[in-house]
Amino acid sequence: MKALILVGGFGTRLRPLTLTLPKPLVEFGNKRMILHQIEALAEAGVTDIVLAVNYRPEVMEKYLAEYEERFNVKITFSIESEPLGTAGPLKLAEEILGKDENPFFVLNSDVICDYPFADLAAFHKAHGDEGTIVVTKVEEPSKYGVVVHKPNHASRIDRFVEKPVEFVGNRINAGIYILNPSVLKRIDLRPTSIEQETFPAICADGQLHSFDLEGFWMDVGQPKDFLSGTCLYLSHLSKNNPKLLTPPNTPYVHGGNVMIDPSAKIGRNCKIGPNVTIGPDVIVGDGVRLQRCVLLSGSKVKDHAWVKSTIVGWNSTVGKWARLENVSVLGDDVTIGDEIYINGGSILPHKSIKANVEVPSIIM
Amino acid sequence: MSLQIPHRSKANGSQAATKAVILVGGPSRGTRFRPLSLDLPKPLFEVAGHPIVWHCLTAIAKVPHIQEVCMIGYYDESVFRDFIKDASKEFPQIKIVYLREYQALGTAGGLYHFRDAILKGRPERFFVLNADVCCSFPLNDMLKLFEDRDAEAVILGTRVTEDAASNFGCIVSDAHTRRVLHYVEKPESHISNLINCGVYLFSTECIFPSIRSAIKRRTDRPRLVSYPSSENLESSFFQDDDEEKSNQVLRLEQDILSDLADSKQFFVHETKDFWRQIKTAGSAVPANALYLQKAWQLGSKELAKPSANILPPVFIHPTAQVDPTAKLGPNVSIGPRVVVGAGARIKESIVLEDAEIKHDSCVLYSIIGWNSRVGAWARVEGTPTPVNSHTTSIIKNGVKVQSITILGKECGVGDEVRVQNCICLPFKELKRDVSNEVIM
Numbered sequence: 037m038k039a040l041i042l043v044g045g046f047g048t049r050l051r052p053l054t055l056t057l058p059k060p061l062v063e064f065g066n067k068r069m070i071l072h073q074i075e076a077l078a079e080a081g082v083t084d085i086v087l088a089v090n091y092r093p094e095v096m097e098k099y100l101a102e103y104e105e106r107f108n109v110k111i112t113f114s115i116e117s118e119p120l121g122t123a124g125p126l127k128l129a130e131e132i133l134g135k136d137e138n139p140f141f142v143l144n145s146d147v148i149c150d151y152p153f154a155d156l157a158a159f160h161k162a163h164g165d166e167g168t169i170v171v172t173k174v175e176e177p178s179k180y181g182v183v184v185h186k187p188n189h190a191s192r193i194d195r196f197v198e199k200p201v202e203f204v205g206n207r208i209n210a211g212i213y214i215l216n217p218s219v220l221k222r223i224d225l226r227p228t229s230i231e232q233e234t235f236p237a238i239c240a241d242g243q244l245h246s247f248d249l250e251g252f253w254m255d256v257g258q259p260k261d262f263l264s265g266t267c268l269y270l271s272h273l274s275k276n277n278p279k280l281l282t283p284p285n286t287p288y289v290h291g292g293n294v295m296i297d298p299s300a301k302i303g304r305n306c307k308i309g310p311n312v313t314i315g316p317d318v319i320v321g322d323g324v325r326l327q328r329c330v331l332l333s334g335s336k337v338k339d340h341a342w343v344k345s346t347i348v349g350w351n352s353t354v355g356k357w358a359r360l361e362n363v364s365v366l367g368d369d370v371t372i373g374d375e376i377y378i379n380g381g382s383i384l385p386h387k388s389i390k391a392n393v394e395v396p397s398i399i400m
Numbered sequence: 401m402s403l404q405i406p407h408r409s410k411a412n413g414s415q416a417a418t419k420a421v422i423l424v425g426g427p428s429r430g431t432r433f434r435p436l437s438l439d440l441p442k443p444l445f446e447v448a449g450h451p452i453v454w455h456c457l458t459a460i461a462k463v464p465h466i467q468e469v470c471m472i473g474y475y476d477e478s479v480f481r482d483f484i485k486d487a488s489k490e491f492p493q494i495k496i497v498y499l500r501e502y503q504a505l506g507t508a509g510g511l512y513h514f515r516d517a518i519l520k521g522r523p524e525r526f527f528v529l530n531a532d533v534c535c536s537f538p539l540n541d542m543l544k545l546f547e548d549r550d551a552e553a554v555i556l557g558t559r560v561t562e563d564a565a566s567n568f569g570c571i572v573s574d575a576h577t578r579r580v581l582h583y584v585e586k587p588e589s590h591i592s593n594l595i596n597c598g599v600y601l602f603s604t605e606c607i608f609p610s611i612r613s614a615i616k617r618r619t620d621r622p623r624l625v626s627y628p629s630s631e632n633l634e635s636s637f638f639q640d641d642d643e644e645k646s647n648q649v650l651r652l653e654q655d656i657l658s659d660l661a662d663s664k665q666f667f668v669h670e671t672k673d674f675w676r677q678i679k680t681a682g683s684a685v686p687a688n689a690l691y692l693q694k695a696w697q698l699g700s701k702e703l704a705k706p707s708a709n710i711l712p713p714v715f716i717h718p719t720a721q722v723d724p725t726a727k728l729g730p731n732v733s734i735g736p737r738v739v740v741g742a743g744a745r746i747k748e749s750i751v752l753e754d755a756e757i758k759h760d761s762c763v764l765y766s767i768i769g770w771n772s773r774v775g776a777w778a779r780v781e782g783t784p785t786p787v788n789s790h791t792t793s794i795i796k797n798g799v800k801v802q803s804i805t806i807l808g809k810e811c812g813v814g815d816e817v818r819v820q821n822c823i824c825l826p827f828k829e830l831k832r833d834v835s836n837e838v839i840m
Contacts, residue, residue, distance in 0.1 A: 305759070307744070307777075322725075323743035323760040325777045325816065340743045340760045342777045342816065356727075357745040357762040359779050359818065375762060377743065377781065377818075394820075394835075 038084040039141035049258040052384045058093040065269045078107035080153030088125030090116040123230035127223040134217040144211035146257035160214045166243035170212040172253040180208040191221030191245040257364045267311040419526040420460040426474030435808035435825045436681045443531045448691035449715040454527045459537030461491045472510045474501040506649035512611045530598035534687035535675040543670045552606035554667040556599035558675040569596030573668045574725040583661040585653045682792030682804030689731035775815035801836045
């Protein structure tokens with residue numbers, strides 16, 4: 037089978053992290069974002085993966101070569117010379133996606149969930165129509181585009197309602213699809229939107245179905261959601277794959293959902309959790325309090341620091357008695373001085389912070 | 401060389417009898433020292449391990465031949481009883497008496513009211529110290545100037561920034577002779593950046609007649625009350641109107657000094673050393689820092705020994721328990737029976753009796769009240785003010801807030817809670833993060 041991953045641009049929403057690495061290479065739950073997706077696709081029998089990008093991230097090639105070998109898949113870059121939206125990249129990759137009559141997967145690179153590729157493919161083949169959209173239930177559908185089904189039909193989509201004022205349903209497009217190659221004929225090679233143009237057209241022919249996603253789903257394209265998504269992912273693991281987490285009875289673990297790379301070092305008298313990921317080669321000092329945060333590889337949190345709702349970037353250092361909170365994001369190689377307070381600071385790479393950041397702000 | 405013609409016989413010379421008066425104020429004063437003055441009279445509040453008034457007394461004790469110190473105020477006699485008992489043991493050469501005013505008479509009025517007590521023993525001169533002043537009290541330098549110039553009055557002055565000067569009494573002096581030419585209290589326009597430190601040395605022959613003539617003048621024509629301006633709004637706001645109108649009230653600053661400048665042998669000794677007023681509760685933090693630094697420079701044995709976790713100067717009361725992994729200093733005072741947990745950090749702060757600072761917490765630019773508790777990983781934080789600043793308030797988002805965080809008596813800060821630029825009245829539990837607030 038085949039799949040296309042919509043990577044798109046520079047991932048500016050996830051800056052300052054994406055100033056250092058392209059978004060697909062940023063670690064989510066101690067695993068690069070793209071690896072979550074490649075792993076799940078390979079497991080569902082996908083052998084051809086197209087990455088739709090509109091810049092050429094050379095740094096990615098080395099990782100992708102490794103993944104090609106590891107999962108026995110072929111990974112191709114499809115580079116847009118101008119941004120083609122969400123549908124154009126499918127046309128651009130027509131040669132691969134349309135090489136046989138089998139359907140192909142499409143997924144947004146920002147979406148993380150328990151990818152249901154095998155079940156999705158089975159469901160799609162069973163109904164026999166052109167396309168299937170994975171949908172997820174949300175609490176506040178008014179913020180999204182909502183899927184409305186045909187009367188008396190559980191899966192066939194009637195229409196989409198963008199940001200509904202009145203309740204019409206609570207299922208939204210989860211950004212994961214399976215489509216027949218015939219869909220490619222519906223798309224022109226120009227900047228065009230799959231949500232706005234392609235799907236309504238398939239829908240009008242009664243050829244589009246929805247597939248309910250079980251479990252968690254999150255668009256982790258920005259830091260706030262990256263942190264929330266981490267919580268959901270860790271909760272999911274604690275139920276389905278607890279051996280990936282640090283045992284909850286570890287003395288310093290508080291409230292569970294803690295993932296610590298074996299190469300990380302944890303000091304004495306720490307209190308860690310809930311919802312913390314600690315990457316490779318991280319050093320956590322004595323008496324450190326961590327909750328709802330992500331420490332990326334090579335970072336260091338010194339003694340007695342307090343870190344909450346924060347992403348600590350690669351090789352960054354948090355000083356003694358520092359306090360970081362309220363969606364602070366440290367880029368690569370940032371230094372936060374001893375006793376410094378950071379409230380919602382977005383700090384660009386290689387900065388050294390010596391004064392409090394008391395209101396959310398970007399430190400250039 | 402200017403030829404000085406002695407006005408009086410200098411027969412006694414430096415052997416002349418000298419007294420000192422400390423003006424301690426009263427309970428209706430010092431409201432700006434709340435919430436700390438709700439539980440203790442301001443002069444007894446401890447900075448650098450000792451009551452504010454003790455620092456005055458220590459300076460007085462260094463003057464040769466001081467026989468007596470009169471504390472004048474309108475607190476109840478019982479308030480200073482224990483302090484005077486302890487101080488009399490520490491300074492056996494000095495007799496310390498408390499003279500209680502039954503109504504606020506103003507600084508000059510109080511001196512005049514107790515003139516018989518002050519004149520007892522026939523002192524030729526006496527110092528007057530305001531207890532709410534924090535400085536090195538260079539009294540012997542003032543005494544030297546007094547004798548060299550055969551002065552009738554010497555005032556201690558210090559230089560401040562031009563914008564700060566109008567909040568104080570301003571002195572214009574002859575640069576060469578040091579004679580005071582002009583004195584004005586809290587002027588609306590710029591007059592001089594040499595200001596009154598609230599420390600004086602008067603000849604008894606000069607000061608009482610001057611006060612008497614001021615009283616006479618007052619009865620003849622009421623004093624003009626100057627209108628508050630935006631620059632001195634803070635101070636004028638706190639002025640007590642009833643008191644202001646009373647003819648009994650006579651202040652050294654407003655009513656006496658400008659007349660002395662006109663006519664008398666009135667000189668200024670300019671100190672280059674530190675000087676601060678202790679008005680607001682927050683100002684106890686810079687005062688604590690300055691007295692600790694002075695003690696450190698003098699090699700005081702009272703201070704904690706410097707180490708990796710003690711950044712001097714730090715005062716730790718012998719009965720306090722500080723975990724060796726806690727990091728303290730600079731400019732920290734830890735009171736009696738305080739408990740400081742493992743990995744706590746305390747900097748530029750005062751921790752009062754029986755308070756507990758739990759493990760891994762962080763206390764910066766703050767005062768932790770008696771019996772208060774700071775939870776694990778909590779952060780209690782003020783904002784540093786510039787070293788030469790004479791105010792303890794700062795402007796944040798256009799609003800004036802206290803730069804120093806103060807927890808009153810028996811307050812609690814929950815584990816992991818952050819308190820910033822807050823004043824917390826006694827017996828409050830803080831369970832959520834707070835900043836820039838007064839918590840009633």
